[in-house]
Every structure is written in structure tokens, then in C-alpha cells.
Amino acid sequence: MSDLVRWEYLNAPLLIHNTKAILDNFGRDGWELVSVVPGATPENLIAFFKRPVQS
Template identity: 65%
Template structure:
């Protein structure tokens, strides 16, 4: 049975394709895009556990994207 890991990240409207392509190259599959709780969009991704040798890379990149998004909202 496949086990999954998940990632959520804000999407910056003017750079959506680049963000989605970047995560796709890292093995993440887009599952859904929904409105964020404070505006904007949030993307939900999944990939099989162990699909990437550095599983923390996605978490670090998501945290950085979140910081940038929050900075733009202020």
C-alpha cells in the first residue's frame, strides 16, 4: 500500500506556473487549489513517502514560500 506525505503552500498569483512546475519537478503532485483563509490561494500537494531523498527540502521550501507570502500581505 502506498503511503503519502503532504504539503501545502500559498500560491502567488503572478507566479503560479513557476511555483507549480517547481514542486512538480520535486515529485509533488497537485491535488487541489483552494482560497486561503486570509485571501490568496493555497495549493495542496502529495507524493509517495520516500519519493525524494531529502524529505525535509519540501518542508523548508514551503516555510520559505509562506514567509514570502505573509510579507506580501502586510
């Protein structure tokens, strides 16, 4: 089963005034954005990311 991809996941706050920089930083680390949902306040969002587990 060497073709099986294993994933790790991360959720992180995403401030709407600095969205591009935050997403670019996660992307450089290999994280792919999966979803964004509302946070506790209108200025905050929660971003969900995934990336393949490095073996």
C-alpha cells in the first residue's frame, strides 16, 4: 500500500485584514487551504488546511 497518501490537518485563525500574507505563509510550508468558516467575531475567520504527511 505504498500509494496510500496520509494527511495531517491544521486549523488556524485567519484575520481578514491580513489574509493573503497568512495564506502565503501556510502555502510556503506545504499547507493547502481546504475551507474557511466564520470565527467568533466578524473580523476573524477559521481556516482549515491539509498536507501530505512527510515520511
